[in-house]
Amino acid sequence: MRFGLTERLGDFPGITIKVAPLDVDPYRIIAELTQRGPSDAEWMAFMAAxxxxxxxxxxxxxxxKLSPDQxxxxVFTELLRAHAxxxxxxxxxxGILGALNELxxxxxxxxxxxxxxxxxGFVRRLNEKSKRYWDEEKGEWKRGVINRDLQMYASRYRGSANIAFESNSPEGSEFYWRLGIAEHCPDCLELAAESxxxxxxxxxxxxxGGTKxxxxCKCWLVRGDGVKAFEPDPGVGKYVEDAPEDGFNPLEDYVGETTGEVAVTEQDDTYTLPQSPVSAAIKYRKSAVKERIQSGVAIVDQVHSDGLLPKVVAGRFVDPNGLTAEGWYFTSVQSNEYYGRTVGFLNLKPTAAFPELTVVHEIGHILEIEILGAGTIVNRLSxxxxxxxxxxxxxxAQVGGLLNARNQVGDRLRQAVSDGDLAFGAQLAEWLERLDYLLMPEEIWARAYAQFVTKRSGSDILGKQLAQRMRIEFERNLPTHWExxxxxxVYQAIVKAMIAEGWIDEETD
Structure with a gap:
């Protein structure tokens, strides 16, 4: 076989590669970690690279410039580097710390x-100019098809990381198969139900690559103690029975330039703006939601500073995944993948039912992702x-209630799959997916942060929106916020943490 194992570990290629336009090598960041594991942002940066x-x-x-064999x-060299x-x-x-090693x-x-x-086989088909990859009439390569097939090799890296995560966990650990926000193949539904x-x-x-x-795959693993493995990066597509011939290029849907203007927040006369307010990181894009975003950011500024966040562009953007969430935040890595922009994007839907509350929720994500690492607070890895x-x-009690509901739905889904009741199983799978989403560590934190800002700011706007949302959640029998x-x-713990960070002045607390 042409691409077989190298006989000696000494022949293994080095891990350093030149990756533009980043200033640092995401491969080397992970490879040289000794005192902690990689953050979600570092993992996403590695996958993007x-x-x-x-x-x-x-x-x-x-x-x-390269023949098919070359x-x-x-590609094989890159596969070995990235898998390592x-x-x-x-x-x-x-939890087994240490830099990249021989094992x-x-x-x-x-x-x-x-x-x-x-x-x-991939290279053989390129050499043969098979119909899958070569357009005989046009006399050119089918670039979309080739690129899609090539990227499947990169998608496999997460599988290697997940296998290592499971095998290196403490002996006897239990793992939950969490469903992503996407269509699911039958294998994933069954694995989630059997968790x-x-x-x-x-x-x-x-x-x-072992599931249908x-x-x-859009799913991920969560260990019994709450430690989460790696979620899929934006380069992974959704599950479909028949994939289209041409790959989707998110850069074609780039939404345009930003205005470049810095946020202007209205402050109470008695309030002194912190030295590094959240608003200092925000640039607003001209859109119908600009004023509502400014309103939410101004409320946050009255509560705490941020520890120097990276620049974030806020406005209304087209979600390349077709999701209809009221708000979302893309890191600079994700934005580069989707829009070709190396800056974070904060999006607010014009029809959002709770606009300021949604903005504050997303700022909670930004603070954790960009300063502490996604999921690190609830997972106690910070x-x-x-x-x-x-x-x-x-x-x-609120989180405990969600966990209890999740377990009950999981049991019922397992029974439905066993009984062959696929219609009911599909309904339960939707509930399970929703509960898994609500129990994601980063989502628990973002909801708590929004409630913290609501309480500490005393904002009438946030107070009314949170109260209305909690009424709706109560009517749907799915509370996601706290009495x-x-x-x-939780409130007191957040206050102490922000004082420790210097985001809140202890004298004014």
């Missing part, structure tokens, strides 16, 4: 051999004072 590396070499192939050699980093990332996330490389060689067989899975019992892993959705916030949150008594310990 890995995909760009493949795209760059594909461009060289299309320009006839292209295959380069992915294995290290999974091990680190599981990581050895495991990566195994994963590389698995993909080598498929790569062999939790004891270590060593999972037959497949999200993104390893192959590497397009600084001690933020871990105290996470501990307070998981002890609340005052339940939220008290």
């Amino acid at each position: 890995a995909r760009r590396s493949l795209n760059s070499n594909l461009g060289r192939f299309f320009q006839s 292209f295959g050699d380069v 980093v992915a294995v290290a990332a999974g091990r680190q996330r599981a 990581d490389k050895e495991v990566a060689l195994f994963h590389g051999q698995q993909q080598g067989a498929y790569l062999e 939790p899975h004891t270590q060593g019992e999972l037959p497949v892993f999200p993104g390893d 959705c192959i590497v397009n 600084k001690p004072h933020w871990n105290d916030v996470g501990e307070a949150l998981v002890m609340t 005052d008594d339940d939220f008290g310990p």
Whole structure:
């Protein structure tokens, strides 16, 4: 086989590659970690770099600078490098710290051999100019098809990370298969229904190609203690029975330039603006939602500063995934993948029922993702004072109620699958998906943050929106926010954490 295992570990290629336009090498960031595991943002940066590396070499192939065989050699080298980093990332996330080591490389060689067989066929079809890849009438390559197939190799990296996460976790750990916000193949539905899975019992892993959705899996693993493995990066498509011939290029839907103007917030005369207010990080795009976003940001400014956030463009943007959420935040890595812009995007839907509350919720995401690391607060993987916030949150009756509901729905879904009642199972799967989303560590934190800002600011706008939302949640029998008594310990923990960060002045508390 052309792309087989190298005989000696000493021949393993180095991990450093040149990746533009980032100033640092995302591969090396993870490979050199010693005291912690990679954050979600660092993982996404690595995946984006890995995909760009493949795209760059594909461009060289299309320009006839590489023959099919040369292209295959380069791709195989990249696969080995990236799998090694992915294995290290999974091990680190599981709690076995330390930089990239020889065992990581050895495991990566195994994963590389698995993909080598498929790569062999891929290169052979390029050499033969098969109908799948070559348009005989136009006399040119079918670039969309080739690129889509090539990116499937990169999608497999997450599978390697998830396998390493499971195998390096404490002995006897249990794992929950969480469904992503997308269509699901039958395998994923069954794996979610059968959760939790004891270590060593999972037959497949999200993104390893073992489910019917192959590497397009949108699911992820959560360990019994709450530690989450890696979610899919934006380059992964949704599950479809028949994929289109031409790949989707998100850059074609780029929504345009920003105005470049800095946010102007209205402050109370008695209030002194913090030295690094949240508003200092925001640039507004001209849109129908600009004033509502400014209103929400101004309320946050009255509560705390932010510790110097990176620049964020706020406005109304087209979601390339077709989602209809009232608001969302894309990191600079995600924005670069979708829009070709290396800046964070904060989006607010014009018809949002609770606009200011939604803006504050998204700012909660921004603070955690950009400063602390996504999911680190509730997972208690952050600084001690933020871990105290996470501990307070998981002890609340509200979170406990959601967990109980999730377990009940999971049991009923498992029974429906066993009974062959697919229609009822599909309904339960939708409920399970919603509950899994609400129980994501980053979502628990963002809801708590929005409620914290509402209470501390005393804002009538936020107060009315939160009260209305809680009434609706109560009517639907799916509360996602906290009653005052339940939220008290969380509120005090957040205050202490922000004082420790210097975001709140202890003298004025």
